[in-house]
Amino acid sequence: MTLGTKLAWDDTVLPFQLDRSDIRGRVARLDGVLDGILKQHDYPAPVEALVAEMALLTALIGQTMKLRWKLSLQVQSKGPVRMIATDFYAPEAEGEPARIRAYASFDRDRVVQRPMDNVGEGYFAVLIDQGKGTTPYQGISPLVHETLSDAAQTYFAQSEQLPTRFELKFGRSTEAGGTEHWRAGGMMLQHMPKASPHVQEGGSGEGGLLEATDILDDEEGEDWNRANLHLDTVEEMELIGPSLPPTDLLVRLFHEERPRVFDSQPVRFGxxxxxxxxxxxxxxxxxxxIEKMTTDDGLVTADCQFCGAHYVLDPKTLGFEAETEAKGHGDA
Structure with a gap:
């Protein structure tokens, strides 16, 4: 794919609803966000792909939440990729962008070419923190699928009783002039929550995990299957290419479902x-x-795993036994 200029719908999440059924959705396009996340690190290509997928999931899921502060997604694994962590920060004011950051911890010597082969036994976690004075929420589901998107779908079915579908595409694109960078696009469908969901102990998925069909009744299941069949026809270039705006894509896929769009949400790396x-x-x-953390040069240093910022601190100003007050020794 060759692109020359930034598109109006890059780094946005567009909410929509299918009025023929109780299904809501999101369309996300990430461009500069992924550049901001990935350029901070020297990830092997398979790890970059996993981080890109998690960032796209984070943008889609974060926009569905009524957040006052932060949504975090985490993958904890016994494979070569030990952890992937992402954060979605709600806009600080109406009209301002949401912010996304992400990083991965991995064993470089063990990384293999196929991305998901680097994710072993472990779990997918969703954490919601609404800020000071609230109790954070955490839900987890096992990593038993072929993609991280599958793990997210299982989380929503199992922990939230919400049938959810993700269709994601991501990869490197080439601008005019030969500059490569990552682009990603995706769509999320989710059945609207019931007033009194029926909680099941076991489902038809792997290991008895719940699937969408275990949660919906016959009419709801018919609506859900029809919307998913429409989504099955989406093509990669429709999700990440330069020629089809998200609103036109929704009409192309779901014109029979009467799609209704809402204001798009800008997102940025932050x-x-x-x-x-x-x-x-x-x-x-x-x-x-603090003394044990002090270098031979008599300083304490810290690096941010998300953005690479480097801080240099005077040990005498640190800890609950600090001798002096800080005087701007940090260097980001």
Missing amino acids: CTCSEDRVRQSLSIYSAKD
């Missing part, structure tokens, strides 16, 4: 790390603990 946050995280340590 990190919340700061010197103050580093100091706060170190405030629980004693002077002896």
Whole structure:
């Protein structure tokens, strides 16, 4: 794919609803967001693909939540990719963009070419933190599928009783002039929650996990299957290419379902790390603990795993036994 200029719908999430049925959805396109995430690290290509998939899932899921602060997705694995962590920060004010950040922890010597072969036994987790004065929520589901999207679908069916479908495409594109960068596009369908969901103990999925068909009644199941058949016809270039705006794509796929769109949400790469946050995280340590962290140069250093910011701190200003107040030693 060759692109020359940034598209109006890049780095946006478009909410929609299918008025013929109780199904809502999101269309996401990520461009600069992925560049911001991936350029901070020297990931092998299979790890980049996993991080790109998680970032796209994060954009789609985060926009469905009534967030006041943060949604986090995590993959914990016994495979070569030990962890993938993403955060979605809600807009600070109406009209402002949401922010996404992500990183992966992995064993470079064990990474293999097929992305999901790097994800072993483990779990997919969703964490919702609405900020100060609230109790964070966490839900998990096992990693027993072929893609991270499958794991997310299982999470929603199992933990939330919400039939959910993701269709994601991502990869490197080439701009005019030969510059390569990552692009991603995807769509999420989700059956609207019932007033009183019927909770089942076991389902028809692998290991007894719930599937969409285990949750819906006959009429709902017919609506769900019809919408999914429409989504099955989507092509890669329709999700990530430059020629079809998301609104036109929805009409092409779901014109019989009477799609209704809402205001799109811009998203950007953004990190919340700061010197103050580093100091706060170190405030629980004693002077002896801080001494163990001090380098031969007499400094304490910290690096942000998400954005690569580097902080250099005076150990005398750290911990609950700090001798002096901080005077701007940090260097991001």
